[in-house]
Amino acid sequence: MNFTTGAPVSELLSLDHIRNQLIRLEDTIIFLLIERAQFAHNEKIYKPGAFRPELEFDGSWLQWFLFEIESFHAKARRYTSPDEHPFTPLNLLPKPIIAPQSYPSLLHRPAATHPSVNVNSRILDFYMNKISPGICAPGDDGNYGSAATRDVEVLQALSRRIHFGMFVSESKFLDAPHDFIPHILSTPPNTQALADLITKPAVEAKLLVRLANKARVYGGEMDADGRVVESSDRKGKIDMEQVVSMYRDYVIPLTKDVEVDYLLHRLDGVSQEQVELWMKGR
Numbered sequence: 001m002n003f004t005t006g007a008p009v010s011e012l013l014s015l016d017h018i019r020n021q022l023i024r025l026e027d028t029i030i031f032l033l034i035e036r037a038q039f040a041h042n043e044k045i046y047k048p049g050a051f052r053p054e055l056e057f058d059g060s061w062l063q064w065f066l067f068e069i070e071s072f073h074a075k076a077r078r079y080t081s082p083d084e085h086p087f088t089p090l091n092l093l094p095k096p097i098i099a100p101q102s103y104p105s106l107l108h109r110p111a112a113t114h115p116s117v118n119v120n121s122r123i124l125d126f127y128m129n130k131i132s133p134g135i136c137a138p139g140d141d142g143n144y145g146s147a148a149t150r151d152v153e154v155l156q157a158l159s160r161r162i163h164f165g166m167f168v169s170e171s172k173f174l175d176a177p178h179d180f181i182p183h184i185l186s187t188p189p190n191t192q193a194l195a196d197l198i199t200k201p202a203v204e205a206k207l208l209v210r211l212a213n214k215a216r217v218y219g220g221e222m223d224a225d226g227r228v229v230e231s232s233d234r235k236g237k238i239d240m241e242q243v244v245s246m247y248r249d250y251v252i253p254l255t256k257d258v259e260v261d262y263l264l265h266r267l268d269g270v271s272q273e274q275v276e277l278w279m280k281g282r
């Protein structure tokens with residue numbers, strides 16, 4: 001999300017504005033998956049220690065790529081942006097070499113920075129074990145650098161998309177705080193009631209239809225004259241079903257987990273007076 005447009009907070013936190021960002025991220029994610037699918041699965045790059053003794057790193061080839069790439073991006077202040085979350089623990093990354101940009105305060109910091117709201121380890125797990133083998137041809141083509149480079153790009157886009165759930169949650173909370181507060185304050189917190197409040201089945205259903213159409217069009221083939229080439233196996237550059245099931249089974253559920261986990265900490269550090277004002281509908 002471009003926070004430096006000077007747009008008012010009310011616009012940046014409008015649900016329509018946020019949803020439009022999520023729709024735009026669908027294109028990014030589909031095209032990055034298409035780029036990764038050019039190379040074989042190359043399972044070796046996901047196995048810790050598989051490149052020893054040449055690679056002296058505790059972790060897999062991919063985790064080494066994440067550490068090195070995120071270290072470089074951290075120096076360029078990437079992770080001072082509220083919509084960026086590294087897979088490498090922040091305390092292991094170098095400090096920015098230039099001063100952080102000033103961003104509007106959109107999120108409730110105690111909630112946005114709570115460890116439970118960062119789901120990158122779960123994103124890495126489903127990506128390595130389900131998505132990569134699902135979209136890539138089986139086998140090993142030796143393109144370990146290209147495959148890992150594309151993996152990092154997909155992972156960064158998926159992380160941005162899923163952690164956008166914080167902005168969605170903040171928008172929904174501010175729109176009707178009195179709906180959420182009783183469930184946040186109940187003992188124990190009513191996570192199911194919070195999940196039911198943030199879930200919008202019609203939005204999800206429309207997304208999956210749109211995604212299937214995008215994957216079919218973006219993943220389609222054309223000959224040199226620009227004529228559409230119907231692929232016999234319906235897959236083209238990417239298997240549309242893999243893209244839809246990724247969103248249905250992983251991206252949307254994880255986004256909602258982020259929304260609920262953010263809400264569970266939305267009142268951390270908030271005064272009783274403010275809570276009472278919200279409950280009175282002011």
Ligand SMILES: C=C(O[C@@H]1C=C(C(=O)O)C=C[C@H]1O)C(=O)O
Binds near residue numbers: 019203204251255
């Ligand atoms: C992101 C939202 O919250 C939920 C998660 C969605 C998703 O991950 O695509 C879609 C609708 C909601 O169930 C939203 O309301 O737009």
